[in-house]
Every structure is written in C-alpha cells, then in structure tokens.
Amino acid sequence: MTLGIDWTTDWIRRSAAVVSEHRGELITLDREIGDGDHGENLDRGFTAVLAKLDDLPADASPGDALKLVATTLISTVGGASGPLLGTAYLKAAGAVGQEKELDGAALVALLTAARDGVVLRGKAEPGDKTMIDAWTPAVDAAAAAVADGKDEVAVLEAAAAAAEQGAEATEPLVARKGRASYLGDRAIGHRDPGAQSSSLLLRAAADAAAGAPSAGQ
Amino acid sequence: MTLGIDWTTDWIRRSAAVVSEHRGELITLDREIGDGDHGENLDRGFTAVLAKLDDLPADASPGDALKLVATTLISTVGGASGPLLGTAYLKAAGAVGQEKELDGAALVALLTAARDGVVLRGKAEPGDKTMIDAWTPAVDAAAAAVADGKDEVAVLEAAAAAAEQGAEATEPLVARKGRASYLGDRAIGHRDPGAQSSSLLLRAAADAAAGAPSAGQ
C-alpha cells in the first residue's frame, strides 16, 4: 500500500489538530528554555494551512500539498521554527516531485530532504538540542525499516517512534543552537520544544498512514 | 507642680521615640487609606528635631522648644502633616510665649492654640476623620480637668486619654479631608493615621509629665 494525496492531507489535518491540542504544552516547554511562543507559532501556522487546504485542486499530488504547507508556514509562523519547518516541507515537496503515490523509498527521501532543509537553514548538528534531534533519528529509522522490507505504515511508525525517542533524548542536553543555547547548563533537564513538535508532526504522519482514529475528527 | 523646659524637652524626646517606634504602624494605617508615608514623614521630622534639640540654649523656655519643633517639622516633614503639625507647634509656642513654667491653664492654651493652628491651615471640622479628631477631644478634656481643679499631670493624662479615644473614634468615619476623603465609604473601618500619631504625641506629653519610664531611654 503506497501513500497518496489522501494520506498527505490527512497528515496535514492531523498535524493541525495535534499542534492545536499541544499548543499549551509547547508554549510551556518554550517558556522554560526559550521565549514561550513555540506552541502559538505553530498553531497560527497550521491554522492557516488548514484554511488553505480546501483550495488544493482535486488532482493535487502529495508534493503540491507539502508545498502548500511550506509556503503557508513560511508566511505565517515567523520565529525560528517558521523558516526552518517551512524549508523542511519545501525540500520535502521537492524530493517527491509530482509522484502521486509514495512508497517506502519515497518516504525516506521525503524525510531526508525535510531534515536536510532544516540543517541547510539552521546549521544545527545532531545533539545541538534542536528539532534536528527528532528528524535525524526519524530519517535513520525510516531508512532502516525500508532496508528491512517494511511497508509504508511501518516505515512511518518507525520514524515516529524514533522521533519521539529523539525528542525525549534532548532533555539531558546542553543547547548549542536557538534560544536555549543562551542558557548553558541550565537547559539541561528540559525537552526542546521544536524537537517535541516535530515528533508530534511525525506521529501524525504515522497515524494518518495507519488510519488511526483522528483527534481532530 | 507646673511644667517647665525639662518637661518640654522630655516630651519632645519621647515624641521622637514613640514616632520612631510606631513608624511601621503609621505607614500601614496610611497605606490603607492614604499613600503610606505618614510614619516615614513624622520619623524624618522628629529625627531632625532631636538632632537640633541639644542646640537649645540652657535658659530656653517651653515656647522656644516648641518653636524649634515647629520650624523643624515645617522644613523636614513635607506632605500634609508637616505644615499642619508644624503650624500646631508654632501656634502652641505663641500661646505660651516666654513663660518658664506652665500651669493647667497654660497647657489648655497650648493645646487649644495647637488645635486651632491645624484648623487654620487645614480647615477640617471635627468628624472629618483627621488629626483634629484627636486634638479636639484632647483640648476639651484638658479644659474640663482644669475646671475640675486637676493638676498638670492629670490635665495631660486627660488630654492623652481623650486623644486616644478620639483616634479610635475615627475608625467608623467617612473622611472629608486629606487623601482618605477620596475613598468615600471605603475609609470606614480604618483609623486615621494623623489622629493616631497625634494621640501618640499627646500620650508622650502626659508620660513626660508623669515621669513615666521612657521607651527611648
């Protein structure tokens, strides 16, 4: 079973729902080691995405939907996460081109391009306590799952689980990028808000693939 | 036993001590229905008085000492209580002239002039919830004691007791002068800080006459 436009828009809707649901939690994480706006930023962005989603032409490809997310996030989120996540979706859209159906390899290409987009703009390395620390294990786990011959649902499940672990693993780290880097040792013990939100987005991707009941519906 | 310069300077020293001791209480009363500076104002004033008291010539009269208090309060207290109490002491000094020894009648004249001085400057009437509400019963009680043939100690004791009652009796009043008047009904239940401090000053006068052990010594 490959994943097409229905999966993509479902992923996007679930993303909006999960970001809205976790808005307060993300704000709190960002208040602790940043400036307290991360949940608000993403919620504003995905609310705008939702509003535009119905305008997608019926024959849109996954890449078209991802590009819509990219440009909308870039023009509504602001802050650090706006350009970073926006670039992630933009590069992801580029990676899948006009393909209508994505198989495991295409999903790995999508995730890899997204992660690389964040690195391109933000220059963060793994272990810097940023959203990269959710994306990179997700990319690796997805690639391993494909190598193991897993199906698309399992590939995204592996990515989501790895992203969740990656987000959790940011807790003991000292930050080297973003606002948390100003804190030095005092960032230790706090989860990076961007890693957390990225793990939520990747979980939404897996849930959409698995057809899990959606919180937003 | 008439009262001379020793009583006067003892009164002044006791006033300084009692104001310093009750500084916090007067601030709190003034915070509740005014602007929270009454204790600080009087403490600043009487501290300055104390510093000048030793400069009084050996042959000074009670009136000289009262005039020193008056000019010092006027030039150091500020706020409403500075000019009001300053005028009280100034008029009191005028009332006793250069008499060296004050008998009951002279004490009544002193207290009456002080009260009238406050009224002259502040235009308050009894029941307006001001320091007048301590001074006026004190004047009346002192006059009654003299009429009853009481000695000077008893006259001042009567004044002090009446002032204390007068201060307490300001609690249920609505204020018509001073900052507390802005509060309307909300001043009810609070004692007027100026009435309270005046009652403390009159208690100090009685204590000095009675030769009670002094807090400041």
Place this chain on the structure above:
Amino acid sequence: MKKLINDPKNVVDEAVAGFEAAHGDIVTVSHDPIYIARKDAPVAGKVAIVSGGGSGHEPLHGGFVGYGMLDAAVPGPVFTSPTPDPILAATKAVDSGAGVLHIVKNYTGDVLNFETAADLAAADGVEVRTVVIDDDVAVKDSLYTAGRRGVAGTVLVEKIAGAAAERGDDLDAVAAVAEKVNGQVRTMGVALTPCVVPHAGEPSFTLADDEIEIGIGIHGEPGRERIKLAPADEIVDRLLKPVLEDLPFASGDKVLLLVNGMGGTPQVELYVVFRHAAEVLAGKGIEVTRSLVGNYVTSLEMQGVSISVLKLDDELTELWDAPVQTAALRWGR
C-alpha cells in the same frame, strides 16, 4: 520589595544625581536644598514656572524642566510633598524679576507647602501666582472631599503654560493660560497592580488577580471602585465616560488625547488603549488633533493607565506645538 535602589532613604538624592549626570546639557541641580533648575535660569525678562511634589511620578516634574516648559522642579521624598524650603530656594533661584508661577497639584500637602513657600517668597519680594491642578474626575469636588486631585493633566498645563512664558506672556497671562488648561482637561485612571513605596517596602494596596482599581490616584492610594478585570475596550469606555461627561466635551470639539502609563505598563497596552479611546471620541464627533502616549505622570512601577482629554482651541494648539526641550518632552529644537 524588588527595586534597583541602594538605601531607600537615598533614592531621591541618588536619582536626582543621576538625572543631573544624564541631562547636564539641560539642567543644573541644587542638592541642598534639592531642586532641579533650567540650565540658563533665570531667563531675563521671562516669567518663571516652578512645579514640584512628591517623587515617584517621574518624569514629572524634573523631566519637564527646560526650554519652553518648567524653570524649576522641586522633588519631595517619594509620594510626599516637598517642604517650603526647597520650593522657596527654587523660586528665588529662577525668578528673573518677571515673577514666578507655581503649578501645584491639588493635594493638601502640596497646597500647604507651596502656600508657605509662596508667602515667604512674597516676603522676599518675589511675585508669585499659584495655579492648583485638579483634573481627576474620579474624585467628587465637594465639601466632602479634599477636592479633585491633580494627575496626568499636569503635564499638559506645564507644557502649555511653559510655552506661554517662553513667548513672553506676563505673570498674569501665564497664570491665566495655566488656569485655562486646567479648566479644560479631565482625567481618569485605572490600576491593574499597586506600587511599592521604597520606605514602606510593601504594596500600596492589594488587588486580587482578577481585580482592577478604577479611579486610581497617582500615589498608590486606592481608587473609586474595584471591579473585575475586563477587556481593554470596556475599561476605556468606563474611564472615558466620566471624563467626557464632566466638562462636558461635545461633538465638534477638537481635543488633545493623552494616554498616560502609570510606570509599569507595557507600551503595547498604551496603544491598545489609545486606539479605542480615539475610536470612542471619533464616534462622538470629537476630533483628536493632538496626541500624547507614554509614561508622563507615573506611580513608580504601577501597571495601569490614565486617559486625559484636553479641549483645544487655536491658542492652546499653537502653544502645545511650540518648541520644548526637556529630558522627557522634546520637539522643535
């Protein structure tokens, strides 16, 4: 109490010394007795204007000393009127012979201390007029109160009277302009949080997390009534209503709208308030032709705002627009 101070007893002295160090191009400072004077005072032939009062309302009054506004400001201890001595000294120091106007906010202490100083100055041959400012509509002006308080409207009186003095009006004329402004300005304020007087060390009053105090004065004294926190627009409506009804202001009036921060209010909030206040005035046909937004007459770190409306005519507008060069208000030079 959390403050950037050393000994509470020295706050005013040290702040004035800092003011002197920062604004030595505009003012000179006398430290004993304490007052802040315009650097080039006395200005030959010009009526001098002296104001003052308790500290804690900065930039009032020291921040308004300079060309086109005050000749001297006399700061008392925090929230306590200065005594007559420094008022007298300042009055004599800035008098050029053309006389001195005292601008006094209507509080018993300020009135009495300035009164004594004026008497003493007169005895020394200085001609003094006094204008008492009482723009606060929160207080009923009746036999049952000490009368309306002088609040944020004071800055408008000082600016406009200062311009009149600067253009060469004589003492009676400057006093008349000041009276006119006082007669045409109305103010009402609200506090969201109390302030902490340094020597008291505790909040001037307590407000629950969802309470605000309407009709607040500028000394941390409680206001007229306590209500539940409401959206800014509702609060503005509530402040503006008595302000507009009192004069009353009417359709066709041109006005200056002053939204004054109480010291601890973020500037975004002042502009949120200004927006709706201007909207309400427009809705009533009252035209805002001049505006002022910022911390001008404050209560230490209090959060809150006051709204003042001053009815303008050509003369007052021209005097408002005239150049002014002080630490806190400056244009035209």
Place this chain on the structure above:
Amino acid sequence: MKKLINDPKNVVDEAVAGFEAAHGDIVTVSHDPIYIARKDAPVAGKVAIVSGGGSGHEPLHGGFVGYGMLDAAVPGPVFTSPTPDPILAATKAVDSGAGVLHIVKNYTGDVLNFETAADLAAADGVEVRTVVIDDDVAVKDSLYTAGRRGVAGTVLVEKIAGAAAERGDDLDAVAAVAEKVNGQVRTMGVALTPCVVPHAGEPSFTLADDEIEIGIGIHGEPGRERIKLAPADEIVDRLLKPVLEDLPFASGDKVLLLVNGMGGTPQVELYVVFRHAAEVLAGKGIEVTRSLVGNYVTSLEMQGVSISVLKLDDELTELWDAPVQTAALRWGR
C-alpha cells in the same frame, strides 16, 4: 495575567492601529501585511533603513520610524520574528532606488526571516544589505551558542545609521556605519521580574522574591545566572564589568551611556542606576559625553535594566546629535 488588552491574538494589530492614530503626522501604517513606514517614504535618493522583529519591545522598532532614523519597522507577533512577507513588502515600499539596509537583531528567527525577505527583494531588483546586531555580552559568542543577541544597542545603531542615511551616505556607507556602531557597543541586562507574553498568559520564568536574573535577554528568556537581590550599585558593577572588559573600553575613551528600562522599571530606578554607572566610568577615566535614559528596548512589563556603552568618535557623535523625529526619539526638529 493582568493586561490592558482585548483578545491576545489582536494585541499587535490593535497596538499598531493605536500607534497609527497617535502618530499619523510621522508614519503611515500598512495593516496587511503589517508594517509601519515613514510618512514621506520612499525619500528620493535616500538609502532606506528597515528593521523589525517580535513585538513586545516597544518603542523598538515602530517608535523609531521617522526622519533621521528608520524608514520602516516590521512588527511580528509578541516575541516572534515577523515572516518574510511583511519584511519584503516594507522593503519594497520604502526603497527609493538607493537600496535598503536591514537592521536585524541576532536571533535565529529574525536572521532567517529577514534573509528570506532579502533574497526575495533582491529577486525583485531591490539592493539590500543586512547588518546583524549582537551587542549582548551576556552570551558567549562561540560555536556553542546561537551567538550574541541583539539587545538595547540596537536603538543606537538605528539612530546613527539613520542619520548617515539622512545625510546622504550610500548603501555601503550606511551599512558600514551600522557595523561600526554594532562593533563598538556592548550591553548587559538584569531582570528583577519576568514578563508575561499575552498568548502564553503566564510569566516567562519565575524568580523568588529575593532573586534577580543577570544577563537577561529581551524575550523573557532566562539569563546567565540567578543571584540574590543586591543594592543597585553592586548590580551595576556586575553588569558593567563584562561590558567594559569586552571591547575593551579604556581610559580616555569618550562614550555614550545608555541606561535602558525593560518596560516596568520606575524611572527613579533608571536614574539611580545611571548615577552609579557614570561614576564607575568616570573612575576608569572613561568620559560619558552622551547619555540616554529610558525605556527604549523593552520586554513588556519586565522590571529590570540594561546598560549599554558605545565608544564614540567625532563622526558617531555628530550622527548621534543629528536631528531625529520619531515617536520615541526626537530632537533637532
């Protein structure tokens, strides 16, 4: 949360509308996308200067739009960098053909969003230079941080670069002046209390009653270290030491001393701080030839202060003194 606001989502829009209503003589406002532009922009032949960033730092940046300073300011949501769209729109609106300087505070979000806008503007044929401000010595500038933050020194860069543009310098020259100021200014701040972001509704951090946060940023983000409340003079010593050592400043230097309030600090405290800071500099033979005291780069209602020292030479002094006419900084016209 106690604030004079309506819906938290509308704070910035409403505040900007209020700003427009109050300062229509100086600025025009675009509401969608949102930016504040100098009324007479584009000014023929003049290099334009655009700055911006998250809201909540007012008067930065909107208060500095006008003659002799910024041509446009782009406010983001509270504490959140604006997106590229309004930056691009503002850039194109004020460009007269002489090019546009972007003054950007060094935060990942600001840098990335301005970068995208600059790329898009360049694609549209607008010449853009970017100067990134990073005056905050509280943060080590190393591989292990996002680099030093842009804080209160920004206002000095905007004023001086604005004067250079106004006198007719070309884009490279204006950018060079801005870089020079950024290279010669150092800042460090302290917070006594946190601030509350409207959409978050809770304090940005918590401090015990006797704790202060040294090295605070301007977004309510925690600072470098937490210490016990101390007398103002000690705190000033602690802020000034890294500021002075960093450049380093030396005996004989002439400097501008900026004591900047974080938004909720009473003005008396700013002057208490200024007094001692000036004293410390004098003790080291560093001459304070220009001063600025007030709320210029704030963090909503935060109580606290930052101290900036800028090394001056004749050119910078002349540009500092040049006329400026904005809502929040004005002299000479």
